Amino acid sequence: MDRLQQAIQKARKERDSRQQVQPPLPLTEEQRHIPQDNVDEDIWQAVPEIKIEPRLISRKRLMSLRGGADATPYDMLRTKMLQQTLTNDWHRVALTSPYSGCGKSTSAANLAFSLGRQEDLRTIVIDFDMRRRGLAEILKQTGEYSMADVIQGHVPFQEHALRHGNNVIFGLNFSSTPNPAEILQSRRTIEFLEGLETEYKPDIILFDTPPLMASDDSHGFLRNVDCALLLAAAEETSIDHIDVAERQLAELTNVMGIVLNKCRYISGAFGNEYGSY
Template identity: 30%
Template sequence: MERIKLAIEKAKAAESDSSRSDAPRLRDSSDSGVSGGDHKAAVRREVAGDDLGSMQYSKTAVVSLDAIHLERHRIIAHQKSHPDSWAFDVLRTQVLQKMDENGWRTLAITSPSVESGKTVVSINLAISIAQLTNRTALLVDFDLRRPSVARSLGLNRSLSLNDLLSERVDMDEVLVNPGIERFVVLPTNQPVTGASEVLSSSRVGNLIGDLRERYADRIVIFDLPPVLAADDVMTVLPRIDCVLMVVGSGMSTQSEVEEAMNRLSKANLLGVVLNKDEAQVQNAYY
């Protein structure tokens, strides 16, 4: 764990912008008690961007999420009473401030290696952003080799990004609102053959552009595969405004973190999130 911390500090020190060094440390909340028995997602209407008059796709399906399933997969940003939810709100503010300064609206989230918790961070951050009344959040599962957003949320939809890429359906048929206002998900159900080639295709490029430009209040978050797993991340990053890297304590070695940072050197790196840290981090105010 100490090696990871040292590597992260080295990576942050190398960034010219000092604001990139203060990303919050996120604990793995798998041992935390998650209340929320009343969270069965009662939203049953189409989602609209507050005060901006931007209607979402007319056919967006609205589903209910299971509170127990969310707790099991450490999705907690929707519960303001949860002791760890504040960390995602802090991360949200830091990320949005930097993105707004540069006019960025698309964010990639990746990690050096597997099991770092990047999908958990992606989902919780997207939910936290959607809780702002002047924002909407769209989460896209671009980990085409090992998609897991739908599984983590407990979404069971027959249509997904797979069908969109094969041109069998339109966009509005694959988007889903998981019962949380201003939050929309574009899931991927099955691994995609030739993931790197697909991500570099003009169809994906047009998709990213459409998702980015359709609504001015929207932040689009792309859950990408680990940087070191293949060349997928390097292939698609030039099309995405900025990137956040999640490092799981004990999941990556110092050399892996350094190599991941090297591969992200040409991207707009917002910062590094240390996830699954054993140190106790508490918000004393609450």
């Protein structure tokens, strides 16, 4: 019995000694001014900066671009999304809808701008709805290639992408792709995403993905994301369509939630107001 107690005490001492953290060495004056992720910063800054015309804010409903009271709904969505991603260690988030016209691309753009105001987060937004220009049309950007060209190796991502501020990168489609389902389900797409995460180390990757009931484009790809938001249009998308789409989505990935878009409400509908609310 004495031997057992001695062994236990010895093990405790060894464990305690391993848990003692040595104090870090003080940084030199030169080290204090060297960014710890200098290589990543250079890679992000090498991406060309996007230019968005101010008139598009109201015309394309880019309410999160400048922040403020008008951005509150998207800021709330951003915060709720980040709470779930941090809790579950999720990084790849898809936005989809039952059919087109639910406003998922507009929501993806606004959510990206809202995330961009979180200076300690890095976000990459990829438009995988390859049958149309989508985000490129909303942001009024022009170019020669699409994300299909990037995946197939016709153009490097860093030459095709556009950067907003210091911490948001967009991968857009400047032309439509005739066979997106085959591309999204290919091994090349998986390798592209793995390379993107290794090189750019984003905290969040947002995917604007095709509607679930319009084609099979999303069905082969959504297994590669951690979770998805389902967007529905108020007074347009039926409960039956939402139910079917949610069940389809749950078979492919984790359903983070359902966002009811295009809602109409009057000021003060949510109770007491104060400040800019």
